[in-house]
Every structure is written in structure tokens, then in C-alpha cells.
Amino acid sequence: MTLLARASSVGNRVAALLLAGSTLETVRMLTLLLLLLQGPTDWYVRTPLILLSITGIVIRAARSSPAFWLTIAMFILAHDIVSWAEADNHKWLMGWWCVALGMTALAPGEFQLKVIQVNARLLLGLCFAFATVWKLFSGDYLDSTFFKFELLADFRFRDAAHYAGGVGIEDLKENRKARDAFQKSYRVDAEPSESFTLVSHPRIDVLAIAMTWWTILIEGLIALVCLWPGDRLIAIIRTLVILVFTATTYILAPVLGFGWMVIVLGFAQCPEQYKKLQASFLIVLGLLYIYGLKLGPMYLKAAEVGIDEMARFF
Amino acid sequence: VPEPGARRSIDIRVLKYAAPALLTTLACIQLFLGLNFELTPWKGGGFGMFSTIDSPSSRTVRVYLETHDGELPTMLPSWLTNRGRYARSFPADFRIRGLAAEMAAATWIYREDESADDPTAKPSDQPDIEASDSDQPYPQVEASRPGQEVDDQEVVAVDAIRVEVWRILFDAETNVVTGERIAQAIEKVPAR
Numbered sequence: 233m234t235l236l237a238r239a240s241s242v243g244n245r246v247a248a249l250l251l252a253g254s255t256l257e258t259v260r261m262l263t264l265l266l267l268l269l270q271g272p273t274d275w276y277v278r279t280p281l282i283l284l285s286i287t288g289i290v291i292r293a294a295r296s297s298p299a300f301w302l303t304i305a306m307f308i309l310a311h312d313i314v315s316w317a318e319a320d321n322h323k324w325l326m327g328w329w330c331v332a333l334g335m336t337a338l339a340p341g342e343f344q345l346k347v348i349q350v351n352a353r354l355l356l357g358l359c360f361a362f363a364t365v366w367k368l369f370s371g372d373y374l375d376s377t378f379f380k381f382e383l384l385a386d387f388r389f390r391d392a393a394h395y396a397g398g399v400g401i402e403d404l405k406e407n408r409k410a411r412d413a414f415q416k417s418y419r420v421d422a423e424p425s426e427s428f429t430l431v432s433h434p435r436i437d438v439l440a441i442a443m444t445w446w447t448i449l450i451e452g453l454i455a456l457v458c459l460w461p462g463d464r465l466i467a468i469i470r471t472l473v474i475l476v477f478t479a480t481t482y483i484l485a486p487v488l489g490f491g492w493m494v495i496v497l498g499f500a501q502c503p504e505q506y507k508k509l510q511a512s513f514l515i516v517l518g519l520l521y522i523y524g525l526k527l528g529p530m531y532l533k534a535a536e537v538g539i540d541e542m543a544r545f546f
Numbered sequence: 547v548p549e550p551g552a553r554r555s556i557d558i559r560v561l562k563y564a565a566p567a568l569l570t571t572l573a574c575i576q577l578f579l580g581l582n583f584e585l586t587p588w589k590g591g592g593f594g595m596f597s598t599i600d601s602p603s604s605r606t607v608r609v610y611l612e613t614h615d616g617e618l619p620t621m622l623p624s625w626l627t628n629r630g631r632y633a634r635s636f637p638a639d640f641r642i643r644g645l646a647a648e649m650a651a652a653t654w655i656y657r658e659d660e661s662a663d664d665p666t667a668k669p670s671d672q673p674d675i676e677a678s679d680s681d682q683p684y685p686q687v688e689a690s691r692p693g694q695e696v697d698d699q700e701v702v703a704v705d706a707i708r709v710e711v712w713r714i715l716f717d718a719e720t721n722v723v724t725g726e727r728i729a730q731a732i733e734k735v736p737a738r
Contacts, residue, residue: 317586317632321591321592321593324572328565339561343561347561350563351562355565355569362577362593362594363597366580366593366597367596370597376718377599377716377717377718378599380716381718411714411723415606419607419608419619422617427725429721430716440718485596
């Protein structure tokens with residue numbers, strides 16, 4: 233048996249194991265797990281969401297009910313409205329997604345899969361379309377100022393800035409401390425600091441440019457392929473683009489909640505006959521947790537040589 | 547076979563497009579507010595995260611008490627923390643004016659400080675304490691909620707409250723970070 237055939241056979245078995253139920257059932261279960269582990273944390277919504285999620289996981293009739301999903305949507309959207317200027321965008325997406333699941337449960341059985349697929353495709357497409365529009369309108373994105381600043385002064389990008397960008401860990405700590413002190417001086421000092429300078433490295437500029445254009449390219453592409461209707465070739469392209477996005481983006485930006493939400497939507501829009509592609513979403517979900525264990529820098533270190541080459545080129 | 551509870555009366559198009567339509571409506575409102583009223587692109591349901599350094603964590607709300615003796619920088623009272631966060635993300639004029647009005651209605655008192663004999667002492671008078679090493683501004687003052695009893699001796703004579711919202715700017719050429727004021731409101735304190 234060739235290596236390819238062996239891999240295919242293993243892939244089939246993994247897919248069969250992970251996707252024993254229908255697409256709709258798997259989508260509902262993934263969403264309930266998402267709500268349980270990554271839902272809003274404010275007590276007034278956390279407690280009912282935990283209870284509802286457990287109920288849905290245990291009782292099939294509950295998770296097939298429109299009232300169940302619309303009640304969950306109501307709790308999440310109420311939270312998002314109360315904390316409108318503070319709620320993360322994936323909490324909004326979570327709310328709209330639960331509305332979509334409620335709408336799906338309202339549909340006649342033979343239309344339910346189609347309804348959930350269209351909702352998932354459009355929600356993903358719109359989310360990434362608005363994300364792309366904001367990047368185009370922003371005054372500090374296209375010239376890569378945003379990513380340069382984030383790499384140097386945001387602890388979430390510390391590993392990328394160190395391993396791929398070449399900035400020392402101590403320098404990054406100093407950058408972070410300087411940023412905190414600068415902002416604190418605005419809160420507490422009669423005469424706040426006027427400015428401070430971030431410590432950088434020549435490779436950071438290259439990395440920031442690469443991240444800027446990669447992000448806008450992949451997000452724009454997701455928007456395009458998701459808003460473009462079609463069930464055959466375009467569906468496969470769409471699924472592959474979403475998989476590439478989720479498998480690469482969260483190495484550098486460990487935003488697990490949003491990544492999980494994108495995976496659920498990507499899984500839901502994927503045509504049911506492509507079991508291996510569906511299974512790939514579940515594998516990528518596992519990858520997000522591995523990235524969270526800070527194994528990402530290992531891969532970044534491996535890519536360092538390549539980035540050095542790019543730096544020389546620029 | 548339709549599942550129990552499935553209803554044919556609802557148009558299938560409504561079921562397909564209701565949630566995307568809701569997302570689009572909110573995101574368009576957020577885009578409008580972001581482009582015209584300084585709402586941070588990161589918040590408000592418009593998916594502008596990771597598009598600008600102008601996130602809520604890059605913004606700061608600054609509060610001054612304007613007195614006969616000059617300006618006293620201070621912090622938001624604890625009961626206004628949530629409104630302060632809201633004003634930071636969305637510093638619309640009515641919002642920061644409301645915040646300033648809430649603080650103008652409060653009574654401001656000097657905080658008790660056992661280490662200092664003179665509660666109005668400036669940082670330079672206290673060599674052991676530098677302003678930047680403390681989370682609290684000096685001279686330390688705090689707000690007492692309207693209606694709460696306070697000792698008259700300790701009250702700060704405040705003429706007006708000034709609230710400002712600042713954001714960070716970054717020059718990628720020089721790596722220099724500066725601040726920029728994006729909103730301000732002044733509220734006179736009513737005579738008591």
C-alpha cells in the first residue's frame with residue numbers, strides 16, 4: 233500500500249470516528265461546547281449559558297428546538313447589548329450564529345441543512361468582508377504601522393516578535409513597561425509623558441509588512457469565496473481557504489474564542505459529502521489548543537532563516 | 547420528513563437571511579459610528595478588530611478637577627468605571643458630558659494619607675513617593691457619591707470637571723509613541 237493510500241485510509245477512519253452523527257448534529261454539539269468553554273464570562277449570562285449548554289448536550293430534543301437556540305441567542309445578545317462598547321466581536325458572531333441555529337430549527341427537516349449552510353457561509357463572509365473594509369479604511373493598517381506596534385508593544389504577539397522578529401525578550405518587556413507607564417501617566421500625572429520610543433529590530437518591519445498583506449489577502453479571500461454562492465468547486469475552495477486561515481492565523485494571534493467560532497462556521501458551511509474536509513476542521517480545532525500551549529514559537533524559529541533572507545531582500 | 551415542531555409557514559428566505567441581515571445592520575451602524583464619532587473599530591459588532599492600534603486598551607480617560615488653586619488630575623470614581631469604559635470606547639460628546647456631569651454632582655474630598663501631614667502636599671514635597679510609581683494621582687482626592695455624608699474640612703472646592711479621552715499614536719518610521727486627545731468635555735460644578 234502506498235503512503236498516500238495509507239494516509240487516505242487513516243483519514244477516512246478519523247473522519248468516520250469524528251463525524252458519526254449528521255452535520256447538523258455535529259454543528260450543534262460543537263456550538264454547545266463553544267458556548268460552554270468560550271462563552272461570555274459575565275455572571276448574569278455565564279450561569280444560564282452553562283446550564284443551557286449542558287442541557288443541550290444531554291437532551292437531543294432540546295438542541296433540536298428553535299426556542300432553545302433563540303433563548304441562548306437572547307442571553308448572548310443581551311450581554312452584547314449591555315456591554316456594547318466592550319463586547320468582543322466573536323461574542324456578537326456567537327449571538328448571530330445562535331439566531332441562525334434557531335432559524336434552522338424552525339425550518340422543515342429537509343431544508344434544515346441548507347439553511348444552516350447558507351447562514352454559516354454568509355455570516356463568515358460578512359464578518360470577513362467588514363473586517364477587510366475596516367482594514368482598508370484604517371489610517372494605520374495598510375502601511376503596516378498596526379502590526380509593527382502590536383508586535384513591539386502587545387504581549388499577545390511577544391513570541392512572534394521575539395522568535396520571528398528578532399527583538400529580545402527583555403526589550404519586549406521594556407516596551408510593554410514603557411507603554412504601561414506612558415498610559416498610566418495620562419491617568420495619574422499632572423503633566424503626562426509626551427512620548428516614548430519602542431525598541432525594535434530590522435526584521436520587525438519585514439514581519440509587519442508580511443503580516444499586514446497576508447491578513448488582508450486571506451481575509452478578503454474568505455469574504456469573496458463565502459459571499460460567492462455555489463456548492464461544488466467553490467465550496468471546496470471556500471473550505472480550503474478557511475482551513476488555511478484558521479491553521480495559520482492563530483499561531484501568531486492566539487484568540488481561541490474567535491478561532492473556534494470560525495471553525496464551527498467553516499464546518500457548518502462545508503458540504504456534507506466532503507467528510508475529510510469536515511474532519512480537517514476538527515483537527516485544526518485541536519491545533520488551536522496546541523498553539524495555546526506555546527508550541528507556535530517552535531515553528532516560528534524554524535521559519536526564522538527564511539525571514540532573514542526576506543529581510544536581506546528588502 | 548420534517549422534524550417535530552418544524553413550521554412550513556415561515557418563508558425559507560427569512561430563515562436563511564435573518565441572522566446575516568442582523569449582522570449586516572449592526573456592522574453598518576458600527577462602521578458609521580466608527581468613521582464619524584470616534585467609536586473604536588475594535589468594538590461595537592463591526593469586526594474592525596486588528597485593523598488599527600486605536601483599540602480600547604490604547605485609549606485613556608483623563609479626569610481633572612479645576613479648582614482655584616489649579617488643576618488636580620484624578621481618577622474616575624469606582625462607581626463610574628463601567629461608564630468610563632464605555633466613554634473610552636465610544637467618546638461621543640453626550641457620553642463624556644454625562645460622565646463629567648456625574649462627577650460634577652459628586653463631592654470631592656482629600657483622601658486620608660497617614661504618611662503625609664499635609665493632604666495637599668505635592669509629589670515634590672514627598673521624596674519617597676513619585677507620581678509615576680503610584681496608581682493614584684497626587685494630591686490624592688476622591689469622590690463621594692451625591693448624598694453621602696462628608697466632613698466639611700476635607701472637601702475640595704471644585705469649580706469644574708474636565709474629562710478627556712486620549713489615544714496612542716505610533717510613528718512606524720521613528721518607533722515613537724505619542725498621545726492624542728480625541729474628546730473633551732467640561733462640566734461646571736453647581737454652587738452648593
